[in-house]
Amino acid sequence: MGVALPVVAAPKPAEVNPDVSALTAEEMLNRGRVAYAAAKYEEAEGLFQGFLSQYGASPEALEALPRMLPMLAISRIQLRKYDGALEAILEYFQKTAKPEPAVAEELLFWQGMCELHAEQFEAAHKSFRTFLDTHPKSPKCEEVILLLAAGDAVAGKHAAAIQFLSDTKAGLSPENRGRATVQQLYSLLESGRREDALKLLLEEYPRSADILQLVSFNSLALRLGADFLEDGKYRESIACLQRVWPRDRLLRHQEARLEELRARLAAARERNADARATLTLSQMVAKVEREVSEFRKSETFERYDSSLRLRLASAFLGMERHREAALILEQMLDELPPDPVVEDASLTLIQCWTRIERWDRAIAAAERFAVKFPKSKHLAMIGFLRGVAEQNAPKLAESIATFDAVAEKYPDADIAPRAFFMKGFSLLLAEQNADAIGTFEKFPRRFKKDDLAEDALYWRGMGYSLAKDPTTSRRVMAEYLKKYPKGKYAADAVFRRAYSAQAAQDFDTAIRELGKYLKEYPDHTGRAEALVLLGDAHMADGDLDKGIDAFKRIEPAQTRFFEEGWFKTGKALKLQEKHTALRKHMEEFVAQHADSPRLPEAIYWIGWTHRQADRDKEAVAVYWDAIDRFGNSARHRAVEDLFPALAKLYPGDDGRRTYLGRLEALAAGAKGDDNKTLRSRALWAQAKVWERREPARAILLLVEAAPLLDPTTASPQMLADCADALRVQNDDKGAADLYTGLLQWNPRAVQRDRAFAGLGLLAGKAGDQDAALDYYAKFEERTVGSPLLGRVLMNKAALLAARRKYKDAAIALERVVADEQVTKQEKAEALVQYGDLFMREDKPAGAIAYYQRVYVMYGRWPRWVARSYLRSGEAFEKLRRTDEAIRTYEELLGREDLASSDEARQAKKKLAALKGGA
Secondary structure, eight states: OOOOOOOOOOOOOOOOOOOOTTSOHHHHHHHHHHHHHTTOHHHHHHHHHHHHHHHTTSHHHHHHHHHHHHHHHHHHHHTTOHHHHHHHHHHHHHHOSSOOHHHHHHHHHHHHHHHHHTTOHHHHHHHHHHHHHHOTTOTTHHHHHHHHHHHHHHTTOHHHHHHHHHHHGGGSOHHHHHHHHHHHHHHHHHTTOHHHHHHHHHHHGGGGGGOTTHHHHHHHHHHHHHHHHHTTOHHHHHHHHTTSOOHHHHHHHHHHHHHHHHHHHHHHHHTTOOHHHHHHHHHHHHHHHHHHHHHHHSTTSTTHHHHHHHHHHHHHHHTTOHHHHHHHHHHHHHHSOOOHHHHHHHHHHHHHHHHTTOHHHHHHHHHHHHHHOTTOTTHHHHHHHHHHHHHHTTOHHHHHHHHHHHHHHOTTSTTHHHHHHHHHHHHHHTTOHHHHHHHHHHHHHHSTTOTTHHHHHHHHHHHHHHTTOHHHHHHHHHHHHHHOTTOTTHHHHHHHHHHHHHHTTOHHHHHHHHHHHHHHOTTOTTHHHHHHHHHHHHHHTTOHHHHHHHHHTSOTTSHHHHHHHHHHHHHHHHHTTOHHHHHHHHHHHHHHOTTOTTHHHHHHHHHHHHHHTTOHHHHHHHHHHHHHHHTTOTTOTTHHHHHHHHHHTSOHHHHHHHHHHHHHHHHHTOOSGGGHHHHHHHHHHHHHHHTTTOHHHHHHHHHHHGGGOOTTTSOHHHHHHHHHHHHHTTOHHHHHHHHHHHHHHOTTOTTHHHHHHHHHHHHHHTTOHHHHHHHHHHHHHHOSSOTTHHHHHHHHHHHHHHTTOHHHHHHHHHHHHHOTTSOHHHHHHHHHHHHHHHHHTTOHHHHHHHHHHHHHHOTTOHHHHHHHHHHHHHHHHHTTOHHHHHHHHHHHHTOGGGTTSHHHHHHHHHHHHHHHHO
16 A cells, blocks of 8 residues: 555646737736636646746736745646646745745645655655644644655655654544554554554554545555464454455445545535535545545455455464364355355365364365366365265265265376275275275276375275185285385284284284284384284183283273273183172272273173172162163163163062062153153163063153164164164154164164164165165175074065066075074075065976975974965966865865964865866
C-alpha cells in the first residue's frame, strides 16, 4: 500500500488560449478573474502568466500581485502543475507584506501539498507544522495532520509518523480517525513493528466498520497475518486473519458506504452547503471509489478469499490444530469457486481429516474434490488418501477398489506403486489372503525399481502366515532375509519365521529361533509376543516350568502380552494341579492390576480353585462380589464368564430358582441409561439358564437385552446371542446391526462365524442373493471348525441351485457330506438336497442313489428319511419304473415312526393312484 495524497478535480478539456499580447494589464487581470471564477483554469493561467510576462516588473503589477498570485497558484493546482503552483505561492508570500488571513491559510495548506508532490518532504513537514501552529482552529487541520503523517511516511520517517498520529488521532473525526489508523498501521508494518501493529489492529477492529479506507485496513491486516505466519507466530497470525473481512462482505459494505456518501454529497449540493463540506464529501467519495476500483482490478481479487482462508488454515496447522484447519478448508471446498488455491487447499483438507482420523470426513472430502476438480493434477493423490481413509474406516472392500483404480488409472503417477501396495494391504486386512499374496507377488514385476519392493516381499510372507501356511511363510521370510539382511523388516522376518515354526508345531525349531531372536533383537517391538510364544512352545514341549519362566520375563508395560503370559502361567499351574498356587497367582493379579479388563477372568479362576476344593460357598461369594463390582463395567468383558460358572453352583430346581431370582433382582435394580451394561448381562444370564428348557422364553429375554448393547464394548458372545434372537423374531435390521457390530469391533472373535452366517441368512431372506453368497464365502474363508458349516453350505447350495448353478451347488453339498464336523442330521438333509439337484436337472436316476443313502444310513432322523422315501418314489415314477415306486411308497407307509408324517399321507395318495392305474 502507498501513502494516499489528496487530489483535486481533473482539469476540464484544454481550451484555446486567447492572444493576450494586445491586451492591457487591466484587461488581462479582469479576463483572468472571470475565467478563474468560471473554473476555466487553463485560460486563467494563460492570462495571469501573460500579465506576469509583460507587466510583472512594473510598479502597477506589484500592487496586483497579492490578488492575482493566489488565483494563479490555485489554477495551476487544478491543472496539477504543482511546481508552478508552488512557485506562485512562494512568490506571493515573498512579495505580500500583509497577506489576508484566509488567503494565507489556503495557500499555506497548498504550499505543503505542492511540496509533497515535489517530494520536498522536509519543506512540506515544515509548512504543515507552521499551518497547525498558525491556524489551530482551521477546518483543514485534520487534513493537515493526515498529510503531515503521510509526508513523513513517504519520506521513510515511519517512527515520526507513528508517534505523531498516536498523539493526535484521538481528536479526529470518525472518518479521519479511520484514515489515521490505516496510515499508522501501514507505518508500523513498514518499520517492522508487528507486535505494535497487532495491538493497534485489535484496538481499532471494533470500530473498523467506520473506517473509510476499509479495503486498505483489511489488506494491511491480511499482510500482517501473513507476516506472522511466515515467522511461525501462528497464534498472532490467527488473531489477524480472523479479523479480515471476506471479499463479498467487504465489497457490500463499501458499496453501501458509497451509496450513503453519494446521498450526503447530493444533499449538500442541493442545500448549497459551504464549499469545504462539499469538497470533503466529494473527496471521501473519490477515495472509496478509487480504493474499491483498485481492489477489483488487483491480481489477488479473484483469489482473495481462498488466499485468506488458506493462510488461516495454515496458521492452525502450524499449531497442530488440524480440526480447525480442516473446517476452514472444508468451507473453501464447499463454498468457493474452483481455482488453484482452493484445489491445493482441498488436498490439504483431506490430509487434515486423515491426520485426526476422521475417516468419514476424509472420504466425503475426496468425493467432493473429484467432482469439483475432475481434471486436477492431484486426482491420483486424492484417490490414494481416500483409499487410506476407507482402509481405516474400515471400509475394506471400498478401499481395495479405490487403490486398484488409482494404480490402474494413473500408472505413471508417483503414488501408483504405493496405491498398488496398499491394495494388497487392504486385502490382508479383509482376510482375502490369497488375493493379497498375489498382489504382493506382482509388485516387483510391475514396479521394478520401487522402494516398496522390500515391503511387498515381507508382506507376501505375512500373507502366507495369515493364510495359515507357515511353511511357505518361512520360505518367503528366508528369501527376504537373504535379499535384505539389514532391511527394515529384518527383525520382523526373523520373528515371523520363528512364529511360523510354532504354527507348524515344530516346537524345537520355534524354541531355538525365538531364543535367537530375543538375543539378537532385545529391544524389538515383538519381544513380548515372542516370550509368549516361547512359553507356549516350552509348554507344548512338556516343560511347564520353562514356559512359566518365559512368561515371567514379559515386562508389565507390555500390558496385553504381560496379561496373556500371566494367565498362561495360571493355565500351567492348573495343569500341574497346583490349585493353591493358582489361587495366590490370581489373587496377586487382582491386587496389582485392579484396572485390568481381565480382572473378572482372574476372579473366575480364584472361584474355580475354591470349587476344586469343594468350597462352593466361597466361590459363589467371590463371583457375586465381582459381579457387584464390575457388572456394569463394559470394559470388563470377562464378567460374562462368571454367570455360567455361577449357574453350576446352584444345582437342582431349587438352586436354579434361587439363581434366577437373584438374576431377576439384579436386572430389576439396573434400570436407567447408566446401568445398561449390568441389565443386559443379567437378562442374558437368565436367557442362558432357559435356552434349553424354554427356548422361547430365552429368546424373549435376549430380545429385551439387545437394545441395551453397545457393539463397541459388548462381548461378542452376547452380540451373537442377541442378534440370533432378533433374527428369529424377524427383527432383521436389529439383528443385522448387531452382527455387523460384532464383525467390526471383534473381527477375530470365535462368534464371527455366527455373524457371517446370520448376515447371509438375512441377505437371502431380503432377496439379495449376491450379498448372501458373499457372506457365506467370507464364512468359509475366515472361520475354521465352526458347527455352522453344514447349515451355511446348504444355504449356499440352495442359492446356487436357484441360479441354476447346479455344479457349484453340488460341490457345496459334497463338502457337507464329507466334513467330519458336520452332524449326521445335516448330512441327511444335504443328501436330500443333493438328490433334489438331480431332480431339478431332470436326472431322476442320479437322484435315487442319494435319497436311498438317507433311509439306509441316517434312519435316526425321520423328517429326512420320510422325505427321501417320498422323493425316491417320485424319481422312480419319472423313470416309469412303477413297481419300484410302489415298493418305495409301501416301505414308507410300513414304517411306524413315519406314519404321521406329511410325506406318508402324500405317499398313500400316490400309491392309490399307481395301483388304481394298474
